[in-house]
Amino acid sequence: MSLPPLVPPIKCQGIKTKLVVDIRQLIDGREFDRWVEPFCGSCVVPLNLQPPKALLCDSNLHIIRLYRDIQQHKFGAGDVRDFLRDEGAALSAKGEDHFYQVRERFNSTPNSLDFLFLNRSCFNGVMRFNKRGRFNVPFCRKPDRFAPAYITKIANQVSAISSVISQLDWEFRVSGFRETLSEAKAGDFVYADPPYAGRHVDYFNSWSEEDEETLGDRLSSLPCGFVLSTWHSNEFRTNQAIEKKWRGAPFRVFTKAHFYHVGSSEDLRHPMLEALITNFPAKHVAASQKPVQESFLMGDSLFDGLQPMVATS
Numbered sequence: 514m515s516l517p518p519l520v521p522p523i524k525c526q527g528i529k530t531k532l533v534v535d536i537r538q539l540i541d542g543r544e545f546d547r548w549v550e551p552f553c554g555s556c557v558v559p560l561n562l563q564p565p566k567a568l569l570c571d572s573n574l575h576i577i578r579l580y581r582d583i584q585q586h587k588f589g590a591g592d593v594r595d596f597l598r599d600e601g602a603a604l605s606a607k608g609e610d611h612f613y614q615v616r617e618r619f620n621s622t623p624n625s626l627d628f629l630f631l632n633r634s635c636f637n638g639v640m641r642f643n644k645r646g647r648f649n650v651p652f653c654r655k656p657d658r659f660a661p662a663y664i665t666k667i668a669n670q671v672s673a674i675s676s677v678i679s680q681l682d683w684e685f686r687v688s689g690f691r692e693t694l695s696e697a698k699a700g701d702f703v704y705a706d707p708p709y710a711g712r713h714v715d716y717f718n719s720w721s722e723e724d725e726e727t728l729g730d731r732l733s734s735l736p737c738g739f740v741l742s743t744w745h746s747n748e749f750r751t752n753q754a755i756e757k758k759w760r761g762a763p764f765r766v767f768t769k770a771h772f773y774h775v776g777s778s779e780d781l782r783h784p785m786l787e788a789l790i791t792n793f794p795a796k797h798v799a800a801s802q803k804p805v806q807e808s809f810l811m812g813d814s815l816f817d818g819l820q821p822m823v824a825t826s
Contacts, residue, residue: 518561519677522593522629522670523579524638525555529706529742532787533561535769536704536740539795543738545702551690552706556580559704560674565681568696570688573640575648579625580685583675588626590672594664596626597633601659604634612652620647633667634658690724694731703739705732729758738793745788755788765791 518533529536536558548564550556553571571577582588588596604611612634619627628648632640635650643649686693690707697703707728708720732739741759744752745768759766767789 518557519673520670521555521557521560521674522667523555523576523632523640525576525640527706527709528555528557530557532742532769532789533558535767535789536742537562539740539767539789539791540702540738541795543702543793545737546700547702549693549697549701549703550705551688551693551703552708553577553685554706556674558706559683560677563677563681564702567681567683568686568693569683570686570690570693572687572689573642574687575623575625575628577685577687578623579628580678582625583671584678584683584685586675586679589675590668593626593629593671594668597630597659597664597667598661600630601664604659605656608656609652609654616648629667633663690728691731694728694735697735697737699736701737703732703735703737704742705739706742709744725754729754733758733764733792735792739791741788741790743788743790745786747785752788755790759790763792765794767791767795 518530520530521528540562545564546566548559548562548567550559550567550569551571553559553569554573554576556569559567559569569580600611600615607614612631615627615630619631631648631650632638634653634655635648636653639650641648641650690705694703705728707724732741743755745755745766746752755766769787769789770784
């Protein structure tokens with residue numbers, strides 16, 4: 514039986530925790546020197562695959578600061594526990610007034626511990642910023658949010674990922690996807706999890722049709738392998754970009770039913786058919802199962818077994 518996935522201490526829209534096993538199996542047996550992510554977000558995929566060397570980029574400077582601070586041991590699980598205990602007590606005593614005091618403090622002088630507090634006490638775990646880069650999500654209206662068990666859970670998550678990061682050669686960098694992908698070279702492997710057009714968009718990760726088109730062009734011309742996460746369809750519509758950009762060799766499209774629990778409103782929390790797109794064949798897809806171009810597949814998973822990741826570094 515496989516171990517449960519490592520869960521990051523921050524919540525991000527569209528987090529891929531439930532797709533980690535599928536991504537691992539898609540890349541089983543592929544050798545590469547460096548893992549590259551232009552949209553690292555919560556970092557749930559590299560935290561679980563644990564490539565020895567990685568370039569992890571995002572346009573959200575607060576996410577990158579958090580992981581750099583953990584990597585550089587600027588705070589640890591004990592600091593997180595003490596901070597959330599004290600701030601949680603103030604939240605319980607003063608209610609939403611304290612939340613907005615912390616939010617204003619963070620927007621004036623950003624720091625990772627305030628960021629973590631806001632991320633875990635804001636409405637529906639949404640990470641959203643306005644055009645001035647200010648965090649603007651309202652309070653979740655749960656003044657007793659930081660119960661001892663909840664604080665321990667978050668502190669343990671920080672401890673677990675700190676242990677992983679400290680053993681690996683990972684660079685965290687604030688960077689746009691164009692700059693990140695321009696550095697990709699033969700011997701790298703790229704995992705791209707961009708914002709989904711019309712869904713999960715904030716100031717740092719605003720996303721347009723031009724961005725979608727540019728990303729597709731950059732990925733299709735990479736000198737290395739890639740996996741792209743995107744949405745295939747839901748009960749309302751279908752992603753036309755898949756048919757337009759990714760149909761035919763050398764690309765392969767695989768799907769999995771997925772439900773997003775994080776979103777600003779109910780219409781963003783419907784079941785969705787997720788797509789994983791590669792520029793290489795997958796070794797561990799069951800023989801009776803075919804890429805989505807030939808047969809639309811829904812269910813728990815397309816893949817059998819859990820295989821170790823191979824890296825050449």
